[in-house]
Amino acid sequence: MTRLWKEFVRIVAGVVAELSDQNAYQRHLEAHGAVHSPDEWRRFQDENSASQSRRPRCC
Amino acid sequence: MGRILGRILWAAISLAAALSLAAVAQSRGEPVNSTWLVIASVCTYLVGYRFYASWVAARVMALDDKRATPAERLRDGHDFEPTNKWIVFGHHFAAIAGPGPLVGPTLAAQFGYLPGFLWIVIGATLGGAVQDFVILFGSIRRDGKSLGQIAREEVGRVGGFTALVTVLLIMIILLAVIGLVVVNALKGSPWGTFTIVATMPIAVFMGLYLRFWRPGKVVETSLIGFVLVMASVFGGQIVAQSPALAPWFTYSGAALAAGLIVYGFFSSALPVWLLLAPRGYLSTFVKLGVVVLLAVGILFLRPELKLPAFTRFVDGTGPIFAGKIFPFCFITIACGAVSGFHSLISSGTTPKLLARERHALSVGYGSMLLESFVAVMALIAAASLQPGVFFAVNSPAGVVGATPDAAVATISGWGFPVTAADMQILARDAGEQTLFYRTGGAPSLALGMAQIFVSSGGGRALLAFWYHFAIMFEALFILTTLDSGTRVGRFMLQDMLGQVWPKWGQTNWKPGMLTTSAVIVAAWGYFLYQGVVDPLGGINSLWPLFGIANQLLAAVALCVGTTILIKTHGAKYMWVTCVPLIWLVVVCFTAGWQKIFSPLPALGFLAQADQLAAGPQNSTTAALVFNARLDAAVTGIFLVLVATILIDSIRVWIGILGGTRKAKSTETPFVPSRLAEEL
Numbered sequence: 001m002t003r004l005w006k007e008f009v010r011i012v013a014g015v016v017a018e019l020s021d022q023n024a025y026q027r028h029l030e031a032h033g034a035v036h037s038p039d040e041w042r043r044f045q046d047e048n049s050a051s052q053s054r055r056p057r058c059c
Numbered sequence: 060m061g062r063i064l065g066r067i068l069w070a071a072i073s074l075a076a077a078l079s080l081a082a083v084a085q086s087r088g089e090p091v092n093s094t095w096l097v098i099a100s101v102c103t104y105l106v107g108y109r110f111y112a113s114w115v116a117a118r119v120m121a122l123d124d125k126r127a128t129p130a131e132r133l134r135d136g137h138d139f140e141p142t143n144k145w146i147v148f149g150h151h152f153a154a155i156a157g158p159g160p161l162v163g164p165t166l167a168a169q170f171g172y173l174p175g176f177l178w179i180v181i182g183a184t185l186g187g188a189v190q191d192f193v194i195l196f197g198s199i200r201r202d203g204k205s206l207g208q209i210a211r212e213e214v215g216r217v218g219g220f221t222a223l224v225t226v227l228l229i230m231i232i233l234l235a236v237i238g239l240v241v242v243n244a245l246k247g248s249p250w251g252t253f254t255i256v257a258t259m260p261i262a263v264f265m266g267l268y269l270r271f272w273r274p275g276k277v278v279e280t281s282l283i284g285f286v287l288v289m290a291s292v293f294g295g296q297i298v299a300q301s302p303a304l305a306p307w308f309t310y311s312g313a314a315l316a317a318g319l320i321v322y323g324f325f326s327s328a329l330p331v332w333l334l335l336a337p338r339g340y341l342s343t344f345v346k347l348g349v350v351v352l353l354a355v356g357i358l359f360l361r362p363e364l365k366l367p368a369f370t371r372f373v374d375g376t377g378p379i380f381a382g383k384i385f386p387f388c389f390i391t392i393a394c395g396a397v398s399g400f401h402s403l404i405s406s407g408t409t410p411k412l413l414a415r416e417r418h419a420l421s422v423g424y425g426s427m428l429l430e431s432f433v434a435v436m437a438l439i440a441a442a443s444l445q446p447g448v449f450f451a452v453n454s455p456a457g458v459v460g461a462t463p464d465a466a467v468a469t470i471s472g473w474g475f476p477v478t479a480a481d482m483q484i485l486a487r488d489a490g491e492q493t494l495f496y497r498t499g500g501a502p503s504l505a506l507g508m509a510q511i512f513v514s515s516g517g518g519r520a521l522l523a524f525w526y527h528f529a530i531m532f533e534a535l536f537i538l539t540t541l542d543s544g545t546r547v548g549r550f551m552l553q554d555m556l557g558q559v560w561p562k563w564g565q566t567n568w569k570p571g572m573l574t575t576s577a578v579i580v581a582a583w584g585y586f587l588y589q590g591v592v593d594p595l596g597g598i599n600s601l602w603p604l605f606g607i608a609n610q611l612l613a614a615v616a617l618c619v620g621t622t623i624l625i626k627t628h629g630a631k632y633m634w635v636t637c638v639p640l641i642w643l644v645v646v647c648f649t650a651g652w653q654k655i656f657s658p659l660p661a662l663g664f665l666a667q668a669d670q671l672a673a674g675p676q677n678s679t680t681a682a683l684v685f686n687a688r689l690d691a692a693v694t695g696i697f698l699v700l701v702a703t704i705l706i707d708s709i710r711v712w713i714g715i716l717g718g719t720r721k722a723k724s725t726e727t728p729f730v731p732s733r734l735a736e737e738l
Binding site: 027051055057 | 539
């Protein structure tokens, strides 16, 4: 039961991280060999906004 | 032993589905408990997933985990990234779930709860989920390409271009109709208007906070945003009760529409990080949270459905929208059963994240089943209202009479008793001046949700809070769809213009950006405004138009899906997509034909225009006549566009099946996966 609960929490945390672009940001840092900084976050936002704003949300 | 137990379990689930469906379908006269609907839908979804979808995955698609997905082959740390199945599921569901599955079933409840319920469950299991799944599969096997690209490569250039134009037109109608839902929910409501207006500076604050003060802290920013939005829901009550402040937030439909149009333009032109992104984060979390809250509320409280299984309006004389149960129930439900729009998501981000091919089953098929369950919950919330209240809230003044006394007399005369005093007390408890003529579905859904939440504790004193919380929840993600839809529409227009003059295709070229933003906003703004001034409330015209458009886009997706299946297996499995395709084509073309040519003015656009032209003339008559003819023309264009794709597809199918055309598939060659054991 504890294992199932931990797995559930892990998945929820993963979904939250994906929806909040935390995972995408981590991938961005790895791809650029960078570490987190305010400037790096802003660079990520600017790069990400191009694809984000082309993403339709459904009705 | 395990196998026998498994068979017994699935037999029990199948039996539960059959018995509860029978209980729901057979019940007449007595109120039905919503538990039956929950059991019937969940068990049907389970059976559909376990047997039909798994069979499609194994036999028709031959999903193969040994085959590398685009996420693995094209991994770039940006768009393409192998991701955990359930995380992709959450991401995909958040993208496909919008206002449609909430509003559509609420409006379709005018036929009674049964027709809508059956279509939501059956339509999703055999149609909507299959469409999402097949397009996701097609995109995975084609490097994560979009629906338009797949249509162009598999069907032909005509099909590809037509699909692009169809999507753009559908987007315009979608944005107009969801804008109308928000306008109708907020007109004359200082509480609701204050709350929604407050979300705009809150979103900008979140954008600045995330950009400059706490870069990267999205969850923290979203929590702060949520607290501020909740504070604005409480603050709205103070505003509504203040004689000095209330007039500042009390607007007519036309004024709210104008405000929404201006907002749409700025949201399309402003940097994504300032408004669109923070609002997107906030609305996604609020949306998922409220869906879970509603599910828990319904499961624990098990409200009784007060609407009958069928109402007298199956004959086409409904006050919310005109038209008989066939085809208009299927058009109105829209996204809760089949949504063409989902094919854009299934061929967008999702195929670029799937780590294994078999994950497409739970993500593509399973997410649509969950969306369908959201539609069932919305239907339960709406059907748990007293029928008289439901029709008083949702019927326009042009149908039931311009005064409360006239409205209740008309509605009671239909056999759904309600009094003006009842409505006055309900409006007071909900913190509104009046709840009459609140067409669009959002207010009645908010009332139904509020009653469910109130029943779980806190008493009637909290009805006003929960009502406005529900309105905030609906408006928040409708506005997010409006923001992103306007921007996506702008990019699509720029892409199309860029084919003629490349400068227009540069998305950072300011004149191009501002002009195309203005064109898109003006296009949906025009339809929004015509809905606001429509004497029948606008929903009667615009929602069916949106429903037809959305289902036609599903027909386009199923044409593409059928082409893929024919190229893979010949005619053997084409029925998997052809059966829902034929159904949708029959439904959409029947509805489209009736909306254009029906001699009944409440139903047919041309008859409505003729009636208005022949009647007494005033300053708005000419505009109303033009609008009705424009709606007829738009419906006609939709039908012609889809007929073009359909004919083009059939030409390809006949060629392949008849042996005169080579079944040239654009599927990427097999590459063995190295991730098979990792995820």
